[in-house]
Amino acid sequence: MCYAIPGQVVALDGRIATVEYFGERRQAYNEFPSLKVGDFVYAQGGFVIKVVPPEEAQEILAVWKETFFELQEVDLRLARLEVEREGVERRVLRILDKALEERPLSKKELLALLGLQSPRERELLYKVANFLRRKYHGNATCVHGILEISNFCFRNCAYCGLSTHNGSLWRYRMSDEEVLEAVREAVEVYGFQALVLQSGEDPGRSVEELAELVREIKRRHAVLIFVSFGEIGLEGLEVLYEAGARGILLRFETSNAELYEKLHPGYNLSQRLAHLERALELGYIVATGGLIGLPGQRLSDILEDIFLTRALSAEMYSFGPFLPHPATPLAFSAPPSPSLVLNTLAVARLVDPKNAKILITTAFETLDPRAREIGLLSGASSLMLNVTPLRFRPHYALYPGRAHEEETVQEQIAQTLRLLRSLGRAPMDLGV
Numbered sequence: 014m015c016y017a018i019p020g021q022v023v024a025l026d027g028r029i030a031t032v033e034y035f036g037e038r039r040q041a042y043n044e045f046p047s048l049k050v051g052d053f054v055y056a057q058g059g060f061v062i063k064v065v066p067p068e069e070a071q072e073i074l075a076v077w078k079e080t081f082f083e084l085q086e087v088d089l090r091l092a093r094l095e096v097e098r099e100g101v102e103r104r105v106l107r108i109l110d111k112a113l114e115e116r117p118l119s120k121k122e123l124l125a126l127l128g129l130q131s132p133r134e135r136e137l138l139y140k141v142a143n144f145l146r147r148k149y150h151g152n153a154t155c156v157h158g159i160l161e162i163s164n165f166c167f168r169n170c171a172y173c174g175l176s177t178h179n180g181s182l183w184r185y186r187m188s189d190e191e192v193l194e195a196v197r198e199a200v201e202v203y204g205f206q207a208l209v210l211q212s213g214e215d216p217g218r219s220v221e222e223l224a225e226l227v228r229e230i231k232r233r234h235a236v237l238i239f240v241s242f243g244e245i246g247l248e249g250l251e252v253l254y255e256a257g258a259r260g261i262l263l264r265f266e267t268s269n270a271e272l273y274e275k276l277h278p279g280y281n282l283s284q285r286l287a288h289l290e291r292a293l294e295l296g297y298i299v300a301t302g303g304l305i306g307l308p309g310q311r312l313s314d315i316l317e318d319i320f321l322t323r324a325l326s327a328e329m330y331s332f333g334p335f336l337p338h339p340a341t342p343l344a345f346s347a348p349p350s351p352s353l354v355l356n357t358l359a360v361a362r363l364v365d366p367k368n369a370k371i372l373i374t375t376a377f378e379t380l381d382p383r384a385r386e387i388g389l390l391s392g393a394s395s396l397m398l399n400v401t402p403l404r405f406r407p408h409y410a411l412y413p414g415r416a417h418e419e420e421t422v423q424e425q426i427a428q429t430l431r432l433l434r435s436l437g438r439a440p441m442d443l444g445v
């Protein structure tokens with residue numbers, strides 16, 4: 014099973030390759046010295062990750078060709094802006110018309126959208142976000158895999174089930190062999206082109222050991238590696254980049270410095286942001302974002318979180334709901350409503366219509382089983398499937414009852430492809 018469509022290189026300008034997919038052209042950063050015009054490649058996250066033999070590419074493209082245009086038709090139909098305007102306040106209509114004309118919205122206007130409650134008005138917001146998603150991203154949907162290699166963490170984040178607050182959690186650390194085998198399966202059996210390696214801040218594996226693991230994965234497979242090991246230090250970022258990691262998933266969780274310090278005693282937001290800024294300087298693709306609905310968080314904080322994500326030039330926006338874990342200090346706080354999560358995704362699309370790949374998080378899927386479908390129709394464009402071996406997965410207990418805890422990778426793939434097909438989306442990543 015393949016999660017990307019090969020494209021053909023039609024131009025090369027230094028390290029930038031222009032790649033064509035059924036007539037659509039995208040650019041990707043090339044690290045293959047022998048790449049030439051006419052070659053077929055897989056590009057993920059804006060990087061050329063693999064040169065594909067022409068016969069293999071032609072075969073895959075022949076299968077995709079008809080499907081690709083059929084999917085585009087479905088997507089186009091679903092993204093049409095035929096909506097009932099009756100029952101929508103004139104002020105909301107004015108703001109959404111402005112969004113469609115792509116005139117910048119003021120904070121006040123964005124806050125009004127973020128706080129929308131009426132189903133009719135929210136529906137219109139989601140339609141506008143979906144329209145803009147389609148305009149700039151076509152029907153491309155990123156489908157990355159995530160592999161949770163260890164649930165050890167020495168930090169004390171007040172909301173997290175992996176934190177030191179949770180003394181009863183069975184802790185695991187996959188061995189290098191187990192990680193390499195899980196990666197082999199994800200890449201060779203299931204065809205993932207991009208994988209996130211994730212853990213808590215685990216003192217049991219040094220940055221050098223992590224780097225060696227990344228190097229070994231890169232030696233064995235053509236796959237885009239994101240690292241998500243928390244704050245590994247500015248030098249650590251460099252070491253992992255040199256080892257071959259090209260993406261980082263590191264959420265700042267909240268842009269409100271005071272709230273950040275309350276939730277992360279002993280740590281501060283500037284330290285977090287320094288990591289993200291350094292990662293950008295080094296050339297990482299950055300995936301970041303925040304928690305929605307934290308106790309003490311205001312709507313304006315969520316809006317600032319979206320602004321901060323844009324200011325960090327994040328390629329992927331990762332915003333998920335706060336879900337209380339019983340072994341943490343926030344055990345008795347309520348999660349947000351699914352509609353606040355959807356409003357956040359839609360407003361993020363309005364704030365950054367052209368660049369944002371907006372992720373539907375597993376936390377959102379846990380809060381609302383329809384998250385993928387409703388999220389993809391409200392401006393979101395990315396999914397992650399969990400490729401952690403089933404024997405470890407339930408122990409990565411960030412919050413209780415995580416979605417997909419017991420589903421095999423095959424089951425997740427089958428469900429995802431069914432859903433994407435019904436929405437007219439192609440599981441691919443067309444680069445930058």
Ligand code: SF4
Binds near residue numbers: 167168173175176
């Ligand atoms: S949020 Fe991350 S750093 Fe904080 S306790 Fe959980 S796993 Fe550790």
